[in-house]
Amino acid sequence: MSDQWRGTALTPGGQIHFAVNDPSNSLVWASYQDRDDNLKLRKKSTFHDAFAEYAEGNLSAFTGITVEQDGTEFSASVYDRMREIPPGSVETYGQLAARAGFPRAARAVGTVCARNQVALVIPCHRVVSSNGLGGYGYGPEIKLELLAHEGVDY
DNA sequence: GTGGGGAGCTATG
DNA sequence: CATAGCTCCCCAC
Numbered sequence: 453m454s455d456q457w458r459g460t461a462l463t464p465g466g467q468i469h470f471a472v473n474d475p476s477n478s479l480v481w482a483s484y485q486d487r488d489d490n491l492k493l494r495k496k497s498t499f500h501d502a503f504a505e506y507a508e509g510n511l512s513a514f515t516g517i518t519v520e521q522d523g524t525e526f527s528a529s530v531y532d533r534m535r536e537i538p539p540g541s542v543e544t545y546g547q548l549a550a551r552a553g554f555p556r557a558a559r560a561v562g563t564v565c566a567r568n569q570v571a572l573v574i575p576c577h578r579v580v581s582s583n584g585l586g587g588y589g590y591g592p593e594i595k596l597e598l599l600a601h602e603g604v605d606y
Numbered sequence: 607g608t609g610g611g612g613a614g615c616t617a618t619g
Numbered sequence: 620c621a622t623a624g625c626t627c628c629c630c631a632c
Contacts, residue, residue, distance in 0.1 A: 523617090524616075524617080526615085526616065526617095527616080527617090544626090544627095545625075545626055545627085546626070546627065549615085549626090554614090554615065554616090556613075556614050556615070556626095556627085557614070557615045557616070557626090558614085558615085558626040558627055559613095559614070559615065559616080559624065559625095559626040559627075560614080560615040560616040560617085560624085560626085561615090561616090561625085561626080562616095562624055562625045562626055563615080563616055563617060563623080563624045563625080563626095564616075564617085564624095564625095565624095565625050566617095566624060566625055567617075567624095568625095576625075579625075580625090581625075581626065581627085582626075582627065582628090583626095583627085585625090586625050586626080587624090587625030587626095588625060589625070592625095595625090
């Protein structure tokens with residue numbers, strides 16, 4: 453905690469708050485819902501730039517940034533596969549589970565998504581259910597806004 | 607189209 | 620061990 457800092461940025465889904473681990477220069481938290489920590493605030497960084505670029509339409513602005521998030525092998529694999537989904541397209545929970553090596557673990561993908569600490573950069577919003585939009589931690593409106601921004605209508 | 611039930615896999619208490 | 624979760628599929632109405 454002591455070697456982290458925080459920032460905010462405006463994205464299509466609204467104001468996002470994030471935290472960066474300083475030594476590793478990696479994103480450890482990003483959320484549309486603010487939290488109460490006492491990290492020092494920074495106003496400029498490559499992370500701010502990436503969010504701004506994304507908002508301006510460079511949908512691949514996050515490819516260069518590294519993310520750190522604890523979890524199991526399964527969740528790590530799910531997050532990896534998720535980042536491979538190109539902006540502008542979506543994949544179902546089931547398809548993602550299959551690519552992660554567990555064809556019947558669609559629901560487990562949902563659980564992992566629900567506990568994702570790094571919204572937007574780990575693109576849970578690109579994972580939809582087989583019969584519709586599926587859920588989203590910050591509400592379906594934000595999920596739809598993000599997809600619309602990426603050129604997907606749902 | 608609706609609704610119920612169960613399979614299946616992980617995460618958390 | 621039990622239960623919940625951003626699911627899926629199938630089978631009846």
